[in-house]
Amino acid sequence: MSGRCSFTNEEGQRCSETGNLEFDHVDGFARAPVHRADRIRLLCHAHNQHAAERMYGRAFMERARASADAFKTGAGSPSG
Numbered sequence: 001m002s003g004r005c006s007f008t009n010e011e012g013q014r015c016s017e018t019g020n021l022e023f024d025h026v027d028g029f030a031r032a033p034v035h036r037a038d039r040i041r042l043l044c045h046a047h048n049q050h051a052a053e054r055m056y057g058r059a060f061m062e063r064a065r066a067s068a069d070a071f072k073t074g075a076g077s078p079s080g
């Protein structure tokens, strides 16, 4: 697959990343779970995370990461 991150910064410079590309749903997957090619763009992993933080808010993403960490480390430790 060939492609390039479609992120463009405020100066109009397009990201040159061609690896770690992911599909980003322009409307947000949770809001519009519709797979339409014209509503999907390619972003590198970093910019996909960046876009998600902007759309859902940093607090939401940090909560999501925190719960993922809790799951990884095992939340079922004995109390006491």
Ligand SMILES: [Zn+2]
Binding pocket: 005, 006, 007, 015, 016, 017, 043, 044, 045, 046, 047
């Ligand atoms: Zn990028």
